[in-house]
Amino acid sequence: MFFHILKPIWKRKFKNLLLSLEILLAFCVVFGLALMSARYFQLYHLPTGFAYQDVWSVSMLGTGEADTKNDARVTENFQRSLAAMPEVEQVGFITHSPYSNATWTTDFYLPDSNFRYSIHMAEMADETPGLLKMKLLEGRWFSSEDEGRAERAIVINKKMAELMFPGKSPLGQVIADTESGGKNIKLFRVMGVFEDYRNKGEFMAPTTFAIMRYSKATGERRMETALVKVKPGTARAFEEKLHQQLKLIRSDWGYKISPLADMRQSKMTEDTIPLVILAIMAVFLLIMVGFGLFGVLWQNTTQRIPEIGLRRAIGAHSGHIYQQIVTEQLLLSSIAMLVGMVLLIQLPLTGVLGESINWPIFMTATAISMAVIYAISTLCALYPAWRASRLSPTEALHYE
Incomplete structure (x- = not known):
């Protein structure tokens, strides 16, 4: 079945190239955000080694x-x-x-x-x-x-x-x-x-x-x-x-008095600023990629109306058409993410970032990133697939 789905993807390889690059870029950005979030989550649950409750810091300025x-x-x-x-x-x-x-x-x-x-x-x-x-x-x-x-x-x-x-x-x-x-x-x-x-x-x-x-x-x-x-x-x-x-x-002397609880809250806010900035960038990028995917899929299904009509004429029902459009999009997303994984897996293998990227964090970030990209791809393909599945054989074969 996958071989039959790959054939139309390969025939439109030049059209799908830009789409694949968009998915690859989105995957890398989401991976970076998931990686940082997983690392923050891991660090947060490690012991700091001291208790800050009811302790105040007094800086004595000479x-x-x-x-x-x-x-x-x-x-x-x-x-x-x-x-x-x-x-x-x-x-x-x-x-x-x-x-x-x-x-x-x-x-x-x-x-x-x-x-x-x-x-x-x-x-x-x-x-x-x-x-x-x-x-x-x-x-x-x-x-x-x-x-x-x-x-x-x-x-x-x-x-x-x-x-x-x-x-x-x-x-x-x-x-x-x-x-x-x-x-x-x-x-x-x-x-x-x-x-x-x-x-x-x-x-x-x-x-x-x-x-x-x-x-x-x-x-x-x-x-x-x-x-x-x-x-x-x-x-x-x-x-x-x-x-x-x-x-x-x-x-x-001058004195600066601060409860450690307040200093902790300020430090956590300061440390999470890069994560918030990356999250905002990732959201805007995913919105743009989502609109791009939706537009390309809409155009592709419109150009493939004769093909869809022929399939309907030889016995394919609407569910087959719906499944084909969604599966093609998921398969295209999988190919783009596979290319991304070949590049990103070098990070834990080479140890270039030291202990910041260990295998549990890498696998967690990979799973989250793939789930997000699959979810966006599926959502963007639902309406074009539904629209294509609703075409009657007669209408599709007479389409110009």
Whole structure:
């Protein structure tokens, strides 16, 4: 049966070429949208590694270069004064807040190897991992007992542990970092392994991550961000009271206070803008392709009226004509999508986009794209096919 349907498609190959290109373009655009949507869906359901509920971020903006240096008395004053507020449960310090766009990367290497690993970094005080409810898989978090040791305490995520220490425990291992210029080698001892920390939110791809211990007593630079864990149900009006308390500590500094829940919502909106733009483009393209398909199918069925009349005269009933028109369109769409698949399957095979395209995402995007194109092709073919099936043999054979 398919051979008989392919024959008329092949005879009109030049007319069908432009139509096939339109379908191919639509398939690629829908595939891109489905691929991005599937990736976002997959990332959204992965653990971020921290809890944002009832946590507020306080950015402490100094007045000059002198304010970037750490003052243990000022840091301790912030800790005590904020923790003493009845609405506050816990206070911790961190280099950059979750859901911010800040990125800190450095190159770590093993002392007996020159191979370097690019790692995302953050620096936290002893209280911060517990404040964020980060999940520890093995070992322990850094604490005051790590103060004064030759190697600075560090904890790494599971992905980094598997990359740098395959097949063995990373606990107690020493890793190194060299400052720019090749001098001042810094050594770190791995104290624990945590699950993950996707600090940029739900749509951040999993990556290697390490967290260094920040010492409030001996740290060279002060922390410019404090995380404040408030009691559940604390109203947004608490922001004014918190700001006043901060001004009592350092009146010459500026402060930016934001609940992590609000920062999360803003970050998710920002991250989904490309997806929304692509979705709008895809909708307009599909509308144009749909109109194009409908027009071409209408013209084709009009030009084929004598052929349809001959089929009706030799015994084909209206259902056969209806089925033939729809099946031809679906087969033409399948050929165009097959060409697209030959090109697109190179993405997961070559790994050109890394972990962004894995086989589950690729297969999901393929299924969605094919379903959309088949649905549009079927809808566009329904009326021309119905119109052709309604022709009487006499009317069709006398058509000029």
